[in-house]
Amino acid sequence: MDTPIGPVDATKVPRFAGPATFARLPRIDEVTRTDVAVVGVPFDSGVSYRPGARFGPAHIRASSKLLRTYHPRLDVEPFAVQQVVDAGDIAVNPFDIAEAITAIERHSDELRSGGAKLVTLGGDHTIALPLLRSLHREHGPIAVLHFDAHLDTWDTYFGAPFTHGTPFRRAGEEGLLDPEHCLHVGIRGPLYAPTDLSDDRVLGFQVVGSDDYQLEGLATVIERMRARIGDAPVYVSVDIDVLDPAHAPGTGTPEAGGMTSRELLLSLRSLVGANVVGADIVEVAPAYDHAEITGIAAAHVAYELISVLAANR
Numbered sequence: 316m317d318t319p320i321g322p323v324d325a326t327k328v329p330r331f332a333g334p335a336t337f338a339r340l341p342r343i344d345e346v347t348r349t350d351v352a353v354v355g356v357p358f359d360s361g362v363s364y365r366p367g368a369r370f371g372p373a374h375i376r377a378s379s380k381l382l383r384t385y386h387p388r389l390d391v392e393p394f395a396v397q398q399v400v401d402a403g404d405i406a407v408n409p410f411d412i413a414e415a416i417t418a419i420e421r422h423s424d425e426l427r428s429g430g431a432k433l434v435t436l437g438g439d440h441t442i443a444l445p446l447l448r449s450l451h452r453e454h455g456p457i458a459v460l461h462f463d464a465h466l467d468t469w470d471t472y473f474g475a476p477f478t479h480g481t482p483f484r485r486a487g488e489e490g491l492l493d494p495e496h497c498l499h500v501g502i503r504g505p506l507y508a509p510t511d512l513s514d515d516r517v518l519g520f521q522v523v524g525s526d527d528y529q530l531e532g533l534a535t536v537i538e539r540m541r542a543r544i545g546d547a548p549v550y551v552s553v554d555i556d557v558l559d560p561a562h563a564p565g566t567g568t569p570e571a572g573g574m575t576s577r578e579l580l581l582s583l584r585s586l587v588g589a590n591v592v593g594a595d596i597v598e599v600a601p602a603y604d605h606a607e608i609t610g611i612a613a614a615h616v617a618y619e620l621i622s623v624l625a626a627n628r
Contacts, residue, residue, distance in 0.1 A: 319397060320341045321395060322339040330380045331380065336376060336401035338382040338394070338614075338618070339379075339380060340353070349426075350432070351431060351432050351621055352400055352402040353433075353621075354401075354422075354426060355373070355375075355403065355404035355438070356404065356419055356438040357371070358415055358441065359437075359438060361440070363472050365566075365567040367600035368566075371613075372404055372437070376401070376436070378613065378614045382615075382618050389584065391622055391625045392625070396625050396628055402426055406418075412441065412478075417445070432592065432624060434617055434620050434621060435596070436596055436597075437598060439479040440463075441482055442597065443483070443597070444485050446595060447459070447492075447550060450593055454548040455493075457492060457548055458493045458496035458544050458547035458549040459549070461483065461498065462553045463554035464503055464554065464556045464569075464570040466499060467483050469481050469507075479567075493547050493548075495547075498520065499520050500523045500536075500557070501525045501557035503526065503572050504571075523539060537582060547590065549589055551591060551593075551595075552595050554597050555612065556569055556570060557574055558574055558612060559574065563599075563613075565600050565603045566598050568598070576612050576615070579612075580619050583619040596613050
């Protein structure tokens with residue numbers, strides 16, 4: 316097996332220079348194999364409030380330049396034990412949500428055809444549905460570990476069935492989910508009605524609220540999370556608004572009272588040993604960001620997920 320090609324050497328090319336890929340990694344056309352592909356989906360036609368997540372992939376890449384090659388807490392070199400590449404962006408129709416969903420699903424199939432796992436940079440949360448459709452063909456029912464301020468299991472917005480608030484409702488209806496192992500983490504804020512929660516339970520989701528991190532403690536939350544997902548194939552979906560606006564102002568639907576960056580990164584780090592089959596980081600809207608706070612958080616989320624995949628090899 317070929318030795319993986321890692322990021323550009325920061326001792327030779329300053330971090331503010333070099334390629335504009337995620338973590339300054341090689342492009343997919345520069346390697347002979349791919350174990351993990353970081354791919355962007357610059358799509359935000361499914362948003363219900365502030366737009367701008369279509370610029371998220373480029374912003375996360377720009378914020379990833381300071382990432383380094385060794386993860387001390389996990390004692391792993393994520394770019395040395397697996398070939399991680401930047402697969403560029405999936406170009407989708409911004410005027411036709413159904414066509415965009417079809418294109419994302421097709422490109423996911425193509426990128427994963429050689430055995431690669433995808434870490435997808437959104438874009439809005441609509442993109443989770445086609446990614447789950449693609450994974451379901453290989454793995455069967457998927458356990459979704461969903462970090463978010465919101466449930467994203469609503470039925471429709473203004474009669475539209477495909478939006479950033481509906482992907483897991485559609486996924487459940489299509490039989491893509493494993494209802495015994497799905498979990499929301501970080502939920503908070505007001506809802507439309509009590510039926511939002513009861514409808515969500517019908518789909519098989521359990522909920523760890525944002526307050527639980529304070530009331531129960533991080534270790535207990537992690538224990539609940541690992542017990543819920545078990546050994547099932549798990550898709551990790553991270554809406555950056557799971558973080559408090561103090562830690563992620565650059566997003567479309569911010570809610571007060573969210574998690575800290577440290578809590579989120581520690582929660583993701585605990586997935587070592589879990590059967591992670593794919594992941595996304597969505598809803599980064601750089602127009603509302605300040606000093607790259609949100610972009611840096613999202614880049615580190617992606618780095619944690621890539622490191623978990625490396626540790627799980």
